[in-house]
Amino acid sequence: MHPKGVIWTLGVLVSLYGACMLLPIIVSFYYKAGHEAEFFEAGFIVILLGVAMMRYGGHAPKQLSHRDGFLIVALAWLILSLLGAVPFWTTGTLPSIVDAMFESSSGLTTTGATVLSGLDQLPHSILFWRSLQEWMGGMGIIVLAVAVMPLLGVGGMQLFKAETPGPVKDKLTARVTETAKVLWYLYLGMTMICALAYWLGGMGGFDAINHAMCTVAIGGFSTHDASFGYFDAPLLKLMAIFFMILAGISFTLHFAAALRGFSIRTYFRDEEFRTYTGWICMLVVLISLQLDWSGEIEAIDVLFNVVSIATTTGFAVSDYSQWPPGATMLLLMTMFVGACAGSTGGGMKVVRIMLLFRQGMREIRRLVHPHGVIHVKMGQQRIPPNITEALWGFAVLFIVCYIIIAALLAFTGVDMVTAFSAAAACITNTGPGFGGVGPAGSYQSLPEMAKSVLIFGMILGRLEIYTFFVLLVPEFWRD
Amino acid sequence: MNVVILGAGEVGYHIASRLATEGNDVAVVDQDAARLQVIADAMDVKTVCGKASQPSILEQAGAGNADLLIAVTTNDEINMLACQVAHSLFKVPTKLARVRESDYANHEGLFGRDDLPIDVIISPEGEAAKVVMGRLNVSSALDAREFFDGAIQLVEFIVRPKSKLAGLSLMELPEVMGDLSVYVVAHEHNGRWSVPSGDTVLLAGDSIYLTVSHLQLNAVMEALDLKCQSSKGQNVMIVGGGHIGYIVACELEGSGAHVKLIEFNTERAEWLSDQLNDAVVIRGDALDQKLLEEENIDKMDDFLALTNDDETNILASLIAKRYGVSHVVTLVNRSIYAQLVRQIGLDVTVSPRLSTVASILGFVRKGRIHGMASIADGNLEVLEAEALETSSILNTPLKDLAMPDDTVIGAILRGDTIIVPSGLVQVQAHDRVLVVTTSASVAAVEKLFEVHLEFF
Numbered sequence: 001m002h003p004k005g006v007i008w009t010l011g012v013l014v015s016l017y018g019a020c021m022l023l024p025i026i027v028s029f030y031y032k033a034g035h036e037a038e039f040f041e042a043g044f045i046v047i048l049l050g051v052a053m054m055r056y057g058g059h060a061p062k063q064l065s066h067r068d069g070f071l072i073v074a075l076a077w078l079i080l081s082l083l084g085a086v087p088f089w090t091t092g093t094l095p096s097i098v099d100a101m102f103e104s105s106s107g108l109t110t111t112g113a114t115v116l117s118g119l120d121q122l123p124h125s126i127l128f129w130r131s132l133q134e135w136m137g138g139m140g141i142i143v144l145a146v147a148v149m150p151l152l153g154v155g156g157m158q159l160f161k162a163e164t165p166g167p168v169k170d171k172l173t174a175r176v177t178e179t180a181k182v183l184w185y186l187y188l189g190m191t192m193i194c195a196l197a198y199w200l201g202g203m204g205g206f207d208a209i210n211h212a213m214c215t216v217a218i219g220g221f222s223t224h225d226a227s228f229g230y231f232d233a234p235l236l237k238l239m240a241i242f243f244m245i246l247a248g249i250s251f252t253l254h255f256a257a258a259l260r261g262f263s264i265r266t267y268f269r270d271e272e273f274r275t276y277t278g279w280i281c282m283l284v285v286l287i288s289l290q291l292d293w294s295g296e297i298e299a300i301d302v303l304f305n306v307v308s309i310a311t312t313t314g315f316a317v318s319d320y321s322q323w324p325p326g327a328t329m330l331l332l333m334t335m336f337v338g339a340c341a342g343s344t345g346g347g348m349k350v351v352r353i354m355l356l357f358r359q360g361m362r363e364i365r366r367l368v369h370p371h372g373v374i375h376v377k378m379g380q381q382r383i384p385p386n387i388t389e390a391l392w393g394f395a396v397l398f399i400v401c402y403i404i405i406a407a408l409l410a411f412t413g414v415d416m417v418t419a420f421s422a423a424a425a426c427i428t429n430t431g432p433g434f435g436g437v438g439p440a441g442s443y444q445s446l447p448e449m450a451k452s453v454l455i456f457g458m459i460l461g462r463l464e465i466y467t468f469f470v471l472l473v474p475e476f477w478r479d
Numbered sequence: 480m481n482v483v484i485l486g487a488g489e490v491g492y493h494i495a496s497r498l499a500t501e502g503n504d505v506a507v508v509d510q511d512a513a514r515l516q517v518i519a520d521a522m523d524v525k526t527v528c529g530k531a532s533q534p535s536i537l538e539q540a541g542a543g544n545a546d547l548l549i550a551v552t553t554n555d556e557i558n559m560l561a562c563q564v565a566h567s568l569f570k571v572p573t574k575l576a577r578v579r580e581s582d583y584a585n586h587e588g589l590f591g592r593d594d595l596p597i598d599v600i601i602s603p604e605g606e607a608a609k610v611v612m613g614r615l616n617v618s619s620a621l622d623a624r625e626f627f628d629g630a631i632q633l634v635e636f637i638v639r640p641k642s643k644l645a646g647l648s649l650m651e652l653p654e655v656m657g658d659l660s661v662y663v664v665a666h667e668h669n670g671r672w673s674v675p676s677g678d679t680v681l682l683a684g685d686s687i688y689l690t691v692s693h694l695q696l697n698a699v700m701e702a703l704d705l706k707c708q709s710s711k712g713q714n715v716m717i718v719g720g721g722h723i724g725y726i727v728a729c730e731l732e733g734s735g736a737h738v739k740l741i742e743f744n745t746e747r748a749e750w751l752s753d754q755l756n757d758a759v760v761i762r763g764d765a766l767d768q769k770l771l772e773e774e775n776i777d778k779m780d781d782f783l784a785l786t787n788d789d790e791t792n793i794l795a796s797l798i799a800k801r802y803g804v805s806h807v808v809t810l811v812n813r814s815i816y817a818q819l820v821r822q823i824g825l826d827v828t829v830s831p832r833l834s835t836v837a838s839i840l841g842f843v844r845k846g847r848i849h850g851m852a853s854i855a856d857g858n859l860e861v862l863e864a865e866a867l868e869t870s871s872i873l874n875t876p877l878k879d880l881a882m883p884d885d886t887v888i889g890a891i892l893r894g895d896t897i898i899v900p901s902g903l904v905q906v907q908a909h910d911r912v913l914v915v916t917t918s919a920s921v922a923a924v925e926k927l928f929e930v931h932l933e934f935f
Contacts, residue, residue, distance in 0.1 A: 369759055369774065371761045371763045371770055373760040373761065374759070375749075377753075377756075382752075
């Protein structure tokens with residue numbers, strides 16, 4: 001391990017993040033929203049810290065081992081989540097440190113759970129900072145760092161492997177910095193198109209940009225208390241549905257399709273995509289069947305809410321926690337399925353669920369054919385046993401973590417529905433849950449202890465368990 | 480004609496034997512001196528011992544003035560390289576090579592004058608797989624061949640006691656069949672094959688070969704109370720996942736059959752499992768009774784024994800028969816076994832080497848004979864010939880035609896229409912004619928079509 005190299009790299013990331021904190025100042029000047037000094041103060045503190053870390057680290061590491069990669073990524077998410085709280089604190093928006101940290105990590109992990117209320121009255125700079133955090137967390141700020149800094153090229157693959165979600169890592173191009181750039185170009189392009197679409201659809205400029213950033217990042221922060229429900233136009237809702245589904249698709253697949261002129265066939269040839277879209281369709285049908293349509297439920301709202309939860313975005317246009325128990329149960333389940341691997345979404349990822357299911361089917365087929373040679377396959381590709389074993393480990397750890405977090409929440413005095421749904425919404429990076437933390441409520445009412453546990457849960461979910469837990473094993477620290 | 484044959488295996492042996500008896504100068508090259516001695520003792524050919532791809536060895540074999548090179552060693556790469564050497568150094572005009580690996584054969588751009596100079600690629604496994612698939616499609620037939628690119632089927636089956644054919648003479652056949660046109664070209668009674676005439680009577684237990692248009696195949700088989708079903712939904716067990724087994728399994732999978740493929744080699748089984756989608760690959764011994772019972776051998780519709788080992792195939796097929804599998808296809812390479820197996824109750828056999836020999840000879844006889852095959856355990860020959868303007872058989876009603884002994888015209892393809900012959904039909908120029916004859920009369924039939932062995 002190279003401790004100085006790790007600290008230097010973290011210093012780079014912290015400085016970069018501090019520089020991002022200066023961006024809301026521009027928004028602040030434009031909208032005369034105030035808080036310029038506070039944001040400058042926050043950015044200054046963070047950049048100072050980053051530079052100090054870089055100075056301590058000395059120089060760019062020549063080589064990063066894969067352990068360094070894990071350490072940098074895990075620590076980066078922790079540190080950046082905490083430092084993101086500084087503007088909330090300096091501006092006095094959230095005087096409680098735990099609240100500020102909760103809001104910040106919820107943003108960076110693209111969860112979208114909020115402790116803030118009265119969003120419509122908040123200054124534009126604060127709102128923009130929340131959205132910006134989600135947007136940076138969506139594609140991964142570390143991927144961004146790899147993309148913009150050739151210095152990180154050497155160990156970039158280690159960071160890349162540790163950060164990007166999904167069981168199968170693809171390098172899109174020969175060099176990892178190029179891959180990271182391609183991913184960010186796609187991400188940036190999609191965000192701009194989305195913002196343009198929202199703006200043409202009738203949103204104000206500020207709302208369009210903020211919502212576009214949070215849609216494409218599969219985040220779910222809104223600039224209004226009513227979330228996306230603030231906008232009544234069906235066209236806007238349809239656009240949001242489209243972009244949420246789009247952002248829930250693997251960016252590797254987007255890239256492959258882009259090379260072939262965005263052909264639909266490339267998408268449909270991908271098994272994960274077919275399962276993902278099929279799953280959402282099935283969910284919409286199953287939930288629609290259970291709803292009482294005689295009330296004032298609108299079809300587009302149902303579609304919107306289902307897609308929002310299924311992609312783990314967390315926007316809401318109506319209070320789905322009032323739906324019948326069968327429907328809410330399905331929503332809770334689909335949080336765990338999540339979006340496609342390699343997308344900006346959370347959850348366990350569709351491909352993992354598929355492979356786990358196939359692994360299960362394989363065991364059953366092996367009972368029928370004791371001498372059969374049966375492999376788990378994805379497309380035409382055999383999935384080697386080490387990957388399926390890792391998958392089982394992941395699934396077990398994910399569920400165990402979920403249960404432990406839910407139990408810890410209950411210990412702090414949260415009721416059961418809220419505890420289970422808040423734990424699920426945070427570990428899958430969805431955002432709103434049911435009960436007290438439903439789309440109509442907020443996480444504000446939870447005890448501070450519960451919020452701390454959830455901060456941990458969000459980061460755990462975003463890092464897909466392993467990257468975090470690997471730091472807790474003694475072997476990791478031995479040479 | 481001067482022919483150089485590389486490889487003295489089963490295929491090389493048979494081709495050398497056929498070409499030598501037809502009066503060609505043949506040289507055979509192989510690394511195995513003992514094997515060459517067997518050939519030298521059996522026929523009048525020159526033998527050269529050495530590595531087939533080496534220029535000096537090829538020169539020794541007389542590649543310098545050879546008209547045709549046939550590379551059928553066991554090694555694909557040596558076959559291809561030998562063709563290249565023969566082309567570059569000796570300017571041999573025509574080169575045939577056996578290439579097993581389908582990955583080579585699938586890339587057509589690889590072969591050509593300026594690339595790998597091979598004129599004809601022969602894939603024995605591909606040929607054998609084709610034959611196996613042909614048998615499966617007409618699963619109640621003992622033998623089934625395709626001619627005229629699949630337009631005509633030659634089908635063999637046994638006349639059952641209750642069949643409406645039993646006791647019928649061939650002259651009465653058209654009345655029974657109604658508007659379905661079939662023609663009986665070969666008849667077996669008490670183990671003796673002959674080309675039937677109009678007053679031959681079909682008795683229960685006889686085997687016959689029929690020519691049928693592929694369009695009427697299903698109707699004919701139905702009329703004769705014989706099953707003819709597609710393999711869709713069938714349960715098929717394949718033993719042996721070599722080249723042939725793999726190709727057949729792929730095709731069956733594509734046609735919607737439930738396939739179980741048993742392979743002994745662990746690595747090969749893993750590979751097969753990767754390549755195949757729905758087929759169940761089972762690693763194990765094909766002669767393991769417990770394994771076969773575990774996989775419900777008694778519920779199988781078809782059983783295909785396609786390993787490289789003749790004995791395993793024969794034994795596995797016998798086991799399958801004992802479990803009551805109705806349709807068993809056995810792959811047999813050695814010609815001696817091919818004749819034996821019928822006597823022990825296995826009726827459908829495929830010999831990849833013989834089908835390779837047939838297709839190579841078919842090419843060698845390029846002239847006016849397009850294809851040739853042995854049927855009826857090698858007792859009869861089928862020729863696919865084209866009638867020329869100069870042919871002596873033109874414009875004479877068939878019944879008046881002076882045909883060699885034991886020879887019959889089984890079908891005529893004129894343009895796209897298939898004519899099942901009657902006595903009044905006349906052969907016209909450019910017709911393609913299916914002739915069934917005995918081995919002894921092949922030369923006479925070739926004369927009939929004015930085929931001179933002028934090659935290129």
